[in-house]
Amino acid sequence: SQQGEEDPQALSIQEGENATMNCSYKTSINNLQWYRQNSGRGLVHLILIRSNEREKHSGRLRVTLDTSKKSSSLLITASRAADTASYFCATVSATGFQKLVFGTGTRLLVSP
Amino acid sequence: DAGITQSPRYKITETGRQVTLMCHQTWSHSYMFWYRQDLGHGLRLIYYSAAADITDKGEVPDGYVVSRSKTENFPLTLESATRSQTSVYFCASSESGGAGSPLHFGNGTRLTVT
Numbered sequence: 001s002q003q004g005e006e007d008p009q010a011l012s013i014q015e016g017e018n019a020t021m022n023c024s025y026k027t028s029i030n031n032l033q034w035y036r037q038n039s040g041r042g043l044v045h046l047i048l049i050r051s052n053e054r055e056k057h058s059g060r061l062r063v064t065l066d067t068s069k070k071s072s073s074l075l076i077t078a079s080r081a082a083d084t085a086s087y088f089c090a091t092v093s094a095t096g097f098q099k100l101v102f103g104t105g106t107r108l109l110v111s112p
Numbered sequence: 113d114a115g116i117t118q119s120p121r122y123k124i125t126e127t128g129r130q131v132t133l134m135c136h137q138t139w140s141h142s143y144m145f146w147y148r149q150d151l152g153h154g155l156r157l158i159y160y161s162a163a164a165d166i167t168d169k170g171e172v173p174d175g176y177v178v179s180r181s182k183t184e185n186f187p188l189t190l191e192s193a194t195r196s197q198t199s200v201y202f203c204a205s206s207e208s209g210g211a212g213s214p215l216h217f218g219n220g221t222r223l224t225v226t
C-alpha cells in the first residue's frame with residue numbers, strides 16, 4: 001500500500017510561476033524525501049527532511065513538514081521549463097526497516 | 113564513471129519464460145532495492161538487500177527472485193513471466209537504507225510480457 005499520496009496529480013503552470021505540491025502520509029515517519037523523475041529516466045533525489053525538522057531549503061526548492069497533520073509540501077519557486085517532470089514524495093517509517101515507500105506522484109508541466 | 117546501471121534497457125518476453133534484469137552499482141553502497149513502476153501505483157518495492165547475501169521481501173515480491181553474491185550486483189529474476197509483470201523496473205542503491213541517505217536510481221528496464 002502507498003504511504004504517501006501526492007496532490008494534485010497533475011499541475012500545469014507558466015514559466016516564472018511557483019509550483020506547490022503536497023504529500024500526505026499515514027504513519028509516523030523517520031524522514032520524508034522528495035524525488036524528481038524526468039520522462040524515461042530514473043528518479044533523482046531532491047531533498048530529505050527529518051521528522052524533527054519543519055522546513056528545508058535547497059536552491060529554488062522549499063520543503064515543509066507538518067508531522068501533526070502528516071503532510072509535507074514541495075514549493076518550486078520561479079519555475080522553468082526544465083522543471084517539467086514528475087515529483088514523488090517518499091517516506092521512511094519511524095519503526096521497522098529503513099526503506100522508502102513512494103507515493104503516486106505529481107506531474108508538473110511548465111510551459112515557456 | 114560511478115553510478116548505477118541497469119540492463120537491458122528494454123526487454124520483450126513471452127509468458128512463462130524466465131528473464132533476469134541486471135543491476136550494477138559502482139559506489140559500494142550497502143543497500144540495494146528493486147522497485148516496479150506502474151501507472152496509478154507509483155513505485156512499489158519488490159525486494160531489497162542490506163548487504164551481500166542478505167535479502168528480504170518488499171511489498172510485491174511474488175513471482176520474483178533476487179540474489180546478491182557481490183555487493184555491486186543485484187539481479188532480479190522473473191521465474192515464469194506473467195503479463196501482470198509488464199512494468200518499468202528500477203534498481204536503486206543507498207549507503208544506509210532510507211534513514212539518512214538518499215536512493216540513487218538507475219534509468220530503468222522497460223519489460224513487456226506478451
